[in-house]
Amino acid sequence: MKKTLVMFASAAFFFAACNNSQENQPTQEPAATETTETPATTEAPAGDVATITINGNDAMQFDIHEIKVKEGQTVKLTLHHIGKAPKVAMGHNFVLLAAGVDMAEFAKAAIDAKDNDYIPKNLGKDIIAHTKLIGGGESTEIEFKAPAKGTYDYLCSFPGHSGLMKGKFIVE
Ligand SMILES: [Cu+2]
Incomplete structure (x- = not known):
């Protein structure tokens, strides 16, 4: 199933790439509307800026599990909490870790960083970029x-x- 979704996303990107004359069209729009599922992969369109939107919900899920950008691009990432639960119960953030950082270790350290929205202050070197922590209905944007x-x-x-x-x- 996942493979199918990845292929679908690639096909959508290819379709968009072939229609460069219509650059104002949103390239992340699926080329077909036959499926109700959101592609699990998002690939930023070529250019200087990669615009990414990732949604988190009340079921503790991100809608995207793979993000592709090009080296040197400016990444504009929007995290949107599409649920209703408050931040204290179901807060979400987006943390991009530096190469080689052990995610399990980082997550463990984050548990003790409640006073800093679960961003461990002493692990700044392990983080490339992160959003703030948000609750249901909120959005936040970062650029890096x-x-x-x-x-x-x-x-x-x-x-x-x-x-x-x-x-x-x-x-x-
Ligand atoms: Cu979360």
Whole structure:
């Protein structure tokens, strides 16, 4: 199933790439509307800026588990909490970890960082970028420069969430 979704997303991107004359059209729009499921992968359109939207819900889930950008792009990432639960019960953030950082270790350290929205103050070097912690109905946006080519982990660092709320951030 996941493979199908990935292929679908790639097909949508290819379709968009072939229609460069219509650059104002949103390229993340699915080329077909036959499926009601959201593609699990999002690939930023080529250019200087990669615009990414990732949704978190009340069921402790991100809607995207793979994000692809190009090296050197400016990444504009919006985290949207589409649920209703308050921040204290079901808060979400987006934390992009530096290469080689152990996500499980990071998540463990984050449990003790409640006073700083679950961002461990002493682990700044492990973080490439992160949003603030938000509750249901809220949105937050960050902007950062895509790091060097490679694959990076991202997670929600709210205690217990990273088991489900995680993904790969791929820089090509
Ligand atoms: Cu979360």
